Amino acid sequence: MAPALSGSTVLSPTLEDLVSRGVDRLGVFRAGSSSMLAVAGPLGELFPEGGIPKGAFLGVTAASGGFSVALTLAGEVTKSRGWVAVCGLASLGLAAAEELGVDLERLVMVPSPGSRWVDVMAALIDGFDMVLTSPCSSVSREMARRLAARARQRGSVVVLMDPADWPESPDFVVTVLSSNWEGPEGGYGCLGGRRMDIRLAGRRARGRSLRRTLWLPPSPLRFGPEASHERRRPPIGTFRVDLPR
Amino acid sequence: MRSQEAGGISRGAPKGPDADRPDRVLVLRWPDWPKVSEVDPSRDVRAWEPVVVAVEALAPSVQVLAAGAVALSSRGPSRFYGGDEALAGRVRSEAEKAAGAEGCWVGIADGFFAAHLAAGGLDEDTGRSQGGVRIIPAGKTRRWLGPLPLESLGGGYEDLVDLLKRLGIRTFSELASLPGADVLARFGSQGIAAHRLARGLDDFLLQARTAPPDMSVSWEMDPPEVKMDAVSFAVKSLSDGLLERLRSAGLVLVAATIEAHTDQGDSSLRHWRHEEAFDSSALAERARWQIEGWLSKREDKKTASRSRASGDTVGSWTPSELGSTPGVVLVKVTPEEVRPESGLQLDLWGAPSGRDLRASRSIARVQAILGPGEVKAVGFGEGRGLGERYQAVSWGAPRTSRSPRPWPGRLPRPSPALVHLPRLEAELLDDQGLPVCVDASGLLDRSPGFVVFAGAAPRPLVGWAGPWPVEERWWSDDGGRRQARMQVVVAGGDAYLLSRESTRWWLEATYA
Numbered sequence: 001m002a003p004a005l006s007g008s009t010v011l012s013p014t015l016e017d018l019v020s021r022g023v024d025r026l027g028v029f030r031a032g033s034s035s036m037l038a039v040a041g042p043l044g045e046l047f048p049e050g051g052i053p054k055g056a057f058l059g060v061t062a063a064s065g066g067f068s069v070a071l072t073l074a075g076e077v078t079k080s081r082g083w084v085a086v087c088g089l090a091s092l093g094l095a096a097a098e099e100l101g102v103d104l105e106r107l108v109m110v111p112s113p114g115s116r117w118v119d120v121m122a123a124l125i126d127g128f129d130m131v132l133t134s135p136c137s138s139v140s141r142e143m144a145r146r147l148a149a150r151a152r153q154r155g156s157v158v159v160l161m162d163p164a165d166w167p168e169s170p171d172f173v174v175t176v177l178s179s180n181w182e183g184p185e186g187g188y189g190c191l192g193g194r195r196m197d198i199r200l201a202g203r204r205a206r207g208r209s210l211r212r213t214l215w216l217p218p219s220p221l222r223f224g225p226e227a228s229h230e231r232r233r234p235p236i237g238t239f240r241v242d243l244p245r
Numbered sequence: 246m247r248s249q250e251a252g253g254i255s256r257g258a259p260k261g262p263d264a265d266r267p268d269r270v271l272v273l274r275w276p277d278w279p280k281v282s283e284v285d286p287s288r289d290v291r292a293w294e295p296v297v298v299a300v301e302a303l304a305p306s307v308q309v310l311a312a313g314a315v316a317l318s319s320r321g322p323s324r325f326y327g328g329d330e331a332l333a334g335r336v337r338s339e340a341e342k343a344a345g346a347e348g349c350w351v352g353i354a355d356g357f358f359a360a361h362l363a364a365g366g367l368d369e370d371t372g373r374s375q376g377g378v379r380i381i382p383a384g385k386t387r388r389w390l391g392p393l394p395l396e397s398l399g400g401g402y403e404d405l406v407d408l409l410k411r412l413g414i415r416t417f418s419e420l421a422s423l424p425g426a427d428v429l430a431r432f433g434s435q436g437i438a439a440h441r442l443a444r445g446l447d448d449f450l451l452q453a454r455t456a457p458p459d460m461s462v463s464w465e466m467d468p469p470e471v472k473m474d475a476v477s478f479a480v481k482s483l484s485d486g487l488l489e490r491l492r493s494a495g496l497v498l499v500a501a502t503i504e505a506h507t508d509q510g511d512s513s514l515r516h517w518r519h520e521e522a523f524d525s526s527a528l529a530e531r532a533r534w535q536i537e538g539w540l541s542k543r544e545d546k547k548t549a550s551r552s553r554a555s556g557d558t559v560g561s562w563t564p565s566e567l568g569s570t571p572g573v574v575l576v577k578v579t580p581e582e583v584r585p586e587s588g589l590q591l592d593l594w595g596a597p598s599g600r601d602l603r604a605s606r607s608i609a610r611v612q613a614i615l616g617p618g619e620v621k622a623v624g625f626g627e628g629r630g631l632g633e634r635y636q637a638v639s640w641g642a643p644r645t646s647r648s649p650r651p652w653p654g655r656l657p658r659p660s661p662a663l664v665h666l667p668r669l670e671a672e673l674l675d676d677q678g679l680p681v682c683v684d685a686s687g688l689l690d691r692s693p694g695f696v697v698f699a700g701a702a703p704r705p706l707v708g709w710a711g712p713w714p715v716e717e718r719w720w721s722d723d724g725g726r727r728q729a730r731m732q733v734v735v736a737g738g739d740a741y742l743l744s745r746e747s748t749r750w751w752l753e754a755t756y757a
Contacts, residue, residue, distance in 0.1 A: 064738045067662035067757035083604040093754060094623055094635035095660035104623040108604070109637055110611055111621060119614050123430075127607020129600070179738035181756075184710035187689070190657050191710065191732050191740055191756065217659050 037129070037157055039076050042212040043069065046174070046200040054129075055152035056204065059163030059170040062134075064179040065196050067092070068100060068216045070159050074130055075101025077157070082106065082129030087113055087120055089134055089161065099217060118143055125156045134161040141167040172202035177211070193217055269383065271319035271332065271353045272310075273300060273340055274364040294538040297515070299343035303336055308500060308518040312534070316360065316518060319353050329353045333378040347376055354381035358442050359390060362397055387445030391418035398439055405435050417443040426613070433609040461579035462487045469508040469572025473537055476505075476573050480532040483578050484525040491583060497522035500582040503532045505539070507571040513539040522584065532576065540571060608640055656730070661742055661754035671743055671752040672697040673733075683729045683745045687714040696733050696741065698752055708734040712745065732756075 036051040044050050052058060052073070060066045074084045074097065083106050086092055090111035098104055108128070113120040117136040124131045125147065139147075144167045151158050163170050176196050183192030193215055200210045273296075293312040300315055301307045304322035309315050319332060326332040333351040341349050352363025363379040381389045394416060395406045409432075414420050420428075421443040429437040464479045491498055500518040517523075517531045611620050621637035673681040676694035684690050689712060695703040711731030728746035730753070735741070740756035 062757060065662075065757065068659075071662060081600065083600060085607075091663045091665055093660055093662045093664045096662040098635075099658055099660055104635075107623055108608060108640065109621040109623075110615070110619060111637065112619065113615065116614050120611050123607050123610040123614065126610070127604045181708060181734045181738065181740055184708040184732060184734060187692075187709060187711070189710050191659065191734070193659065194738065194740075194756075196738075 035155070037073075037076060037082075038080070039073065041218060042214050043072060043198075046198065046210050046212050047172070048204075048206050052157050052172070053204070054155035054157060056172060057148050057151060057158045057160065057168070057170040059160045059166065059173040059202070061173075061175045062162045064176045065194060065216065066161065066174070066176050068096065069174055069176065069196070069198065069214070070132055070161060071097045071100040071102060072216065073157075073159060074107070074132060075103075077130045078103035078106045083108065083127070084130045084132065085110065085124040085128040087117070087124055087131055087133040088136075089132060092132075118147070121147055121158075122150060125151050125154055125158065128156055130157045130159060132159045132161070135163060135166045137165045139167060144168040169203055171204040172200060175199045175201065269319045269323065269329075269353060269355060270316055270357045270360040271304075271322075271336065271351065272314065272316045272357070272360040272364040273336055274314040274350050274352070274361070275344075275346075275348060276313075276350065276365050293344075295343045296340050299339045300336060303339060304332075306516065308516045309531075309535075310518055314361075314364075316357060323353070329380045330378070333380060337376070337378060341376075349376050351378045352380070354389070355383060355386040355445060359386045359445065362390070362393065387417075387421060387443075390443060390445060391416065391421070393417050395420060395439075398442065402435065402439055405432060405439060408432075421445075429613055430610045431606060433606045460487065460490065461577060463575060463577035465575050466573055469574045471572045473533070473540075476536055476576065477529065477533045480536075480576055480578075481525065481529040483576065484523075484528040484532070487578055487580065488523065488525050488528070491580065496583040498528070498580050498582075499523070499584050500580075501528065501531075502579045502581055503535055504575075504577040504579070505532075505536045505573055506575040507540075508574050509571050511571075516581065518582075528578070532578065536573065536576070540573075612640070656742070659756070661740075662757045663755040665752060665754060668744070669752040670699045671741075671750045673743065673750045674703065678703075682748075683712055683714075687712065687729060689731075693733065696735060696743070704735040706733050707736050 035054050036049060037054055038044065038051045039047065058073075060070045071092075077084050079101060084102065086107065086109045088111070090109075092109075094104060094107075097107065110120055110124070113136075117133075118139060121131065121133065147158070148168060150156075160166055160170060163173060176198055179194050179196045181191055181194045183189045196214045196216060198212055198214050293309075297307060297309055297315060300317070303326075304317050304319075307315050307317045319329065323329050323332045326335055333353055337349050337351045340351075341347055350365030352360045352365070354360040354363045359381055363381055365377065365379070395402075395409055395414070397417075398406055409415075409420065414423070420440055423440065425437065425440055428440045432439075462483045464483050466476075466479065470476050470479070488498060498519070499522055500516065501523065502514060502516050504512060504514045506512040513535060515535045517528075517535075519527060523531075608620050618639045620640040622640050624636045624638040626634055626636045673693050674695040674697065675681055675691045678695070679691065681693045682690050693706055693709055695705055697703045709731060710733075712729035713731070714727070714729045717726045726746075728744050730742060730744045733741050733743060741752055742754040742756070744751045744753045
């Protein structure tokens, strides 16, 4: 059983025991059967197993498109009928979230957790498949460990925007190395899409530092060898005919 | 008291002995009210009407729950008739006389829930109701409920009861002994409602409050309507409208008065109450029962007096001989008691799956930590602005649905991932550091080279697009709103949405 975090989240031993027995016997509160959050496209290829292990802490650098990356991951959660919570991050753009695939019916926001950030996070981790947040600077290392343990136990993926302040090193860190917009040219056109070079590092990245190129918003109409993983050049020696669909 | 309970959260013991105790309620019930109901519900209610009239003769403010059950607030009548026993006995004998049948139960207890349980239905060895009187003394409700199984909570609680039973909690006393905060945290608002009932605190009446005034709806019929189908239709649309108005105020309807008038100058008025909350078909059904039962009783009386007068048998009577059949000229529905809509809209999701249930419990816990208004869902608005199309609405409040219409003048995709509300100050400069403005024709007066955000160093631009003028409500007296928007990309790949309004540049959003 996860250790109790603070006054308001402490459960009486009797109920907690009952519930844990319920969990053992019936799997009442256990997360979905799969232990992996599937992520499509080049973003998924970053991760050693093609997806994010449930219960992982994931840091995403916020600059140059990090929020769009995080929202794309949230979209993958709602696609599989999961629930996403946003803790803090009151200025998150909902139009962008929807365009990046998030089902807004399954998005819940807690815009101002204030001083109860830890309690709120603990509650959200219990019930949501993904929690998006920006770390609270006053969290101790001990508290961070407890939250991580709780997330592992409940199978909730926690996405920390700008994890530099976080006292623990997250399981994975996604960094946007560079981002280039296409579209605007000297006053004409408008922002169309951007090409991002992203890198994965972190404790559970198995020592590898992986890089991929990601287009956001993803578009099947873009060309170029690295533009989209569906259009990657087949390895030499294989013969492929692309039939019109 | 009420404000303390507004969130449905109860912490610790009640302030005084009576602070939290609900009103004394009498429930009269035939647990096996004629089985004809399955064949023809309206006949069932027609037969019930005389019983309601008989009880109304004994006490005011009788509320009809359904065919076979009425409730009334018993404190006053009990004092008048000299105690709970006297009142219950009187009500029982009058009701049985009016119904011409035995087997009626009368229960008196603190609160509707306990009174309803006390009014029989629990010792059905034979499958038939024996009838009787059961009075739970004031303040003893919790002790009396204690050994009863949680199944008595009835429909709507089935999933919760099932879960509790599998956790080994079978009776009200076992549920009541758990700490309220933990029950709320683990089982959400439904859990805490059951917990309060188990403790003898009846949210049913505590939460209910007088309906806001001027919410009554009525339908006048000209010419008078004689067909019951047409009356039913009118009542259905009345109910739809009324419940919709209540819903937009975040309320559900618990009790209502239905009133009908005929062209012959008489009227019927009846109070109805629902155990949970009326939906529009339930409300319309009650109205149909009432009006049908009332009209048919009038017919019976008339027929009887007619046949007495003429000496004819009933069989020879035809409506045309009686003159006009009564036509309904007015139907009026007045909400009496309403209750805040419960925080969770599980029914909108269909049957809650395990994940939905998990999420809803988690939401209830955050609401318990921060307050119910601090958890938001996404609603939809209309407009061109970034903050206008999507709105954060409190979780559980009714959500506006998405407008199918496109909004011309809205920004092209992709949308920015961060929207700054309120917007931040910004400056746009050309290569020489001179401010860039938008001229009267909506164009930039010089080519932009740098953008400066409040207090930061100037950042060189690598690309820009726009400006696009937006004029809103230009027809209105206050001059509407005029602004120009543009996108800029700075070195390093960050992009921003700027707007020019009131001779200033603003940072509206970041393509983060």
